[in-house]
Amino acid sequence: MLELKEIEKRYGKFYLHNISFKISKTKILSIIGPSGSGKSTIIKIIMGIIKPDKGTLLFDNRDISSFPPEVRNFGYIPQSIGLFPHLNVKRNIEFPLKIRKIKKNIRDTAVLEIMKDFDLMDLSERYPANLSGGEKQKVALARAIIFNPDIILMDEPMNSIDFQKREKYLNFIKKTNKKYGTPIIYVTHNLEEAVAISDEMVAIKRGEIIKHGTLNDFMREPDDVWIASFFRHKNIISGYLKNRELKVNNSDLIIKTSLEGEGEKDIMIRGDEIIISKKRISSSALNCFKGRIKDVIPNLYNTELIIDVGGIEFRVLITEKSYKSLDLSVASSVYLSFKANSVKNLRGDFIQ
Amino acid sequence: MKFKNFLFFILIGCSAFVLFFFISFPIIKILSNGGFDFIITGLRDKELLRSIYLTIYASAFATFFGILLGIPTGYILAKFEFPLKSVVEAIIDIPVVIPHTAAVIALLTILGKHFFIGKMFNMIGIRFINESAGIIIAMTYVSIPFLINHVKEGFKHLDPELENVSRSLGANSFTTFVRILIPSVKSNIFAGSTMMWARGISEFGAIIIIAYNPKIISTLIYERFETSGLKSSSPAVAFLLLIIILIFLFLRIITNRRKD
Numbered sequence: 051m052l053e054l055k056e057i058e059k060r061y062g063k064f065y066l067h068n069i070s071f072k073i074s075k076t077k078i079l080s081i082i083g084p085s086g087s088g089k090s091t092i093i094k095i096i097m098g099i100i101k102p103d104k105g106t107l108l109f110d111n112r113d114i115s116s117f118p119p120e121v122r123n124f125g126y127i128p129q130s131i132g133l134f135p136h137l138n139v140k141r142n143i144e145f146p147l148k149i150r151k152i153k154k155n156i157r158d159t160a161v162l163e164i165m166k167d168f169d170l171m172d173l174s175e176r177y178p179a180n181l182s183g184g185e186k187q188k189v190a191l192a193r194a195i196i197f198n199p200d201i202i203l204m205d206e207p208m209n210s211i212d213f214q215k216r217e218k219y220l221n222f223i224k225k226t227n228k229k230y231g232t233p234i235i236y237v238t239h240n241l242e243e244a245v246a247i248s249d250e251m252v253a254i255k256r257g258e259i260i261k262h263g264t265l266n267d268f269m270r271e272p273d274d275v276w277i278a279s280f281f282r283h284k285n286i287i288s289g290y291l292k293n294r295e296l297k298v299n300n301s302d303l304i305i306k307t308s309l310e311g312e313g314e315k316d317i318m319i320r321g322d323e324i325i326i327s328k329k330r331i332s333s334s335a336l337n338c339f340k341g342r343i344k345d346v347i348p349n350l351y352n353t354e355l356i357i358d359v360g361g362i363e364f365r366v367l368i369t370e371k372s373y374k375s376l377d378l379s380v381a382s383s384v385y386l387s388f389k390a391n392s393v394k395n396l397r398g399d400f401i402q
Numbered sequence: 403m404k405f406k407n408f409l410f411f412i413l414i415g416c417s418a419f420v421l422f423f424f425i426s427f428p429i430i431k432i433l434s435n436g437g438f439d440f441i442i443t444g445l446r447d448k449e450l451l452r453s454i455y456l457t458i459y460a461s462a463f464a465t466f467f468g469i470l471l472g473i474p475t476g477y478i479l480a481k482f483e484f485p486l487k488s489v490v491e492a493i494i495d496i497p498v499v500i501p502h503t504a505a506v507i508a509l510l511t512i513l514g515k516h517f518f519i520g521k522m523f524n525m526i527g528i529r530f531i532n533e534s535a536g537i538i539i540a541m542t543y544v545s546i547p548f549l550i551n552h553v554k555e556g557f558k559h560l561d562p563e564l565e566n567v568s569r570s571l572g573a574n575s576f577t578t579f580v581r582i583l584i585p586s587v588k589s590n591i592f593a594g595s596t597m598m599w600a601r602g603i604s605e606f607g608a609i610i611i612i613a614y615n616p617k618i619i620s621t622l623i624y625e626r627f628e629t630s631g632l633k634s635s636s637p638a639v640a641f642l643l644l645i646i647i648l649i650f651l652f653l654r655i656i657t658n659r660r661k662d
Contacts, residue, residue: 099566119569126570128563136585146571197572 051075051233052096052201057105059091066091066257069105073201073250078227078234080244083254084276089237092254093205096235098122109200125194125202125232129209131186133178139189140165140174146197160196168192183210187219195230205237220246241280253277260397270320275396278318284365285319286396296393303360306336307393316396321367323392326355327385328376335387343382346373357386429647432640444641450622454645457618460534461602464541468549468598473584473591476553481562498547502607506540510612513539536613544608545601549594556590557583589657596653603646 057069066088073079081089094100096107098119107115114122126132133142140161147157165171168188178186187207194202204223208216224247227234238244244251251268253261253276260274261267272278278286287305289296292312296305307317325331330338341359348354353373355366364386368376378384433440444450479491497505513520513530523529530536564586568578584591606620614621619642627635 094566097566097570099569118574119566120572120574122570123572124570126567128567130561130563132561132563132567134564134568134582134586136588145568145573149572149577193571203570 051110052235053108054092054096055106055108057092057095057102057107059088059095059100059102061091064088064257068258069254071252071259071262073233073235076227076231076233077249078224078236078247079250079252080236080238080248081252081254082238082241082244085239087239087254088257089239089254090205093126093203093235093237096201096203097124097126123197123200125197125199127187127190127194127202127204127207129206131178131183131190131207131210133181133186133189133193135178138175138177139170139181142178142189143170143193143196145193150197164192164196183212184215184219187211188222191223191226195226195232199232202232202234203237204234206239207236208238208240208243216243217246223247241277271394272318273394273397275316278396283318283320285321285324286316287318287362288314288316291315294390298362301361303339303362305393306390308391309393309395318394318396319364319388319392320394321354321365322352323388324364324366325387326357326366326368326372326376326378327387328383330385331387333387334389336390337393338385338387340383340385343378343380343384346378346380355384357384359386429643432636433643435636435640440637440640441644443637444644447638447641449617450619450638450641453617453619453622454642456534456537456616457603457620460537460618461541461599461605463538464545464602465549465595465599467538467542468546469591469595472546472549472594472598473553476550477557477579477583479550480554480557480560494550495547497544502544502605503611505544506608506611509540509543530612532613532615534613534616537609537616537618540608540612541602541605544605545598548597548601549591552590552594552597553587556587560586592657596650596657600650 051072051074053070053072055070057066059066064086069088069092071079081092083089091100095102098114098117102115105115106113109122119126134145137145143164144157144161147160152160165174168191170185170188170192173181173185173189178189181189187210190207191202208219211219220243223234223236226232236244236247245265245268248265250264251262252259253268253274255274255276261272261277263271268277269281272281272283275286287296287298289298289305290313291297291307291309294307294309296307296309296315296317297303298305305317309315309317325333325335330340339359341357341364343355344358344363345356346353347356348370349367352367352369355368355373355378357364357366366386376384475494479487479494510530511517513523513536515521515524520530528535530539560583564582565578568582569575573581604620605618606624609618610621610624617625619638623635623638623642626638
């Protein structure tokens, strides 16, 4: 339905470029990225407040790039929530219907219905100054949904809500999306919020999309140091890649990879893709290193072993059962094996 | 430590008291001179009543024009960046910072019958010299910066996303301006208008140049003081003060109610 094609926008040194993605009906798509990465600019381009220098915006295959915001039929909830301070809750919610010149009796019924649905009846006469962050959020969502928009755009809306209450309102947004079926584009710098709410995610850094996919894609193939570190992938190693071999920095360790090219690289090996054994095993895994267990961290569903291999720390996840059957303990010597294609290339840096 | 705190509060308390005394004592003195006879005298003084009426309505008209022109100007100055913006802002403040007599003489150069703007107004029957229209335009000229600056501050501190939200909800720029932005800065508009209106009422220097007649209250008081002295002008001043105090008390009550 909504498709961004090769959008570009330049502001001095900041350059938003190659922005292309789609959002399908009924889904929640999060745009994640550090501050200043360009995610709010994308939202404002979708809204029609900022005109892109290049690229097209298609809605149901119709080019809407030149449409002003008021005819796009997209709801918008900004970081500040944007409730009109001079209107009470009821009047705020009613506003989009009044603008559309909907008859008073139809308007009243619609407002009443949505206020009941959003549990706002007791707040009807209150003004925004007398509402809590969560209540404001609900009113803004009710106002954004009452006119049956094609998409709702939310730009870091949780900033005004206490950290402890965020989960509750994220669930509320999710429930509303399921009930009304309105797709939502949710912008945040907080990956935890994005993970909690999204069906799909677009990660953006320094004006460029670094990954687009489902939550599962982000977890399994993070592609980027920032995303990998968020998902607590610990085995992020820097080194010099040549002839598909990575010479690890500050170590003699050489890791065989399936990666092409030459130069400084950051790579990642998932902790559950490393096999632990007490003796060297013959397998198709091209990498096999001897190491010493430095620490054992029991988790709820598995055990994390911290293993020192030539001064490099590997974190390996094994099941509780394997841990016991291998009779492992701190200071035990073990062999770590992993395949060359378990070594994933990571782009970027740790910038937040 | 306690003594220092005590001394601090005594000092600021004394400063506030001296200032309050400095402002209020002349007013109390002139209002209490010779009992409340000035009310009866004032109500019987047709020239004084006419003059108060002219002052209030001319200033109200000036404020009305101020609102019409000042709100869009304040919005532009708050929202947009453009070349020479600070020069524009400085020019808008000029009528406040230069002597009002000078400001109005400058105004007369374009409203006089020798300049095309003055000629155009003359053709449609609007004249400014010794006319109510002259009083209104002089009041507007010297007091509109108060309104513009108040409104500009209001728009500056307004959440810029309100406009975006309103447009996303279906309102065009004009509707957003009228139905969302203006009501959101209504307290600034109210405060600016009150200031402008009050400034208009107290204007003397500008008015005496453009329209000695018909006499607004400050011209009348000046004339009475010049011709008959303090004793003759005091009842008129006391009567005017009473009316102004009542009006401003009323406005303050309204403002406080709106805040609640």
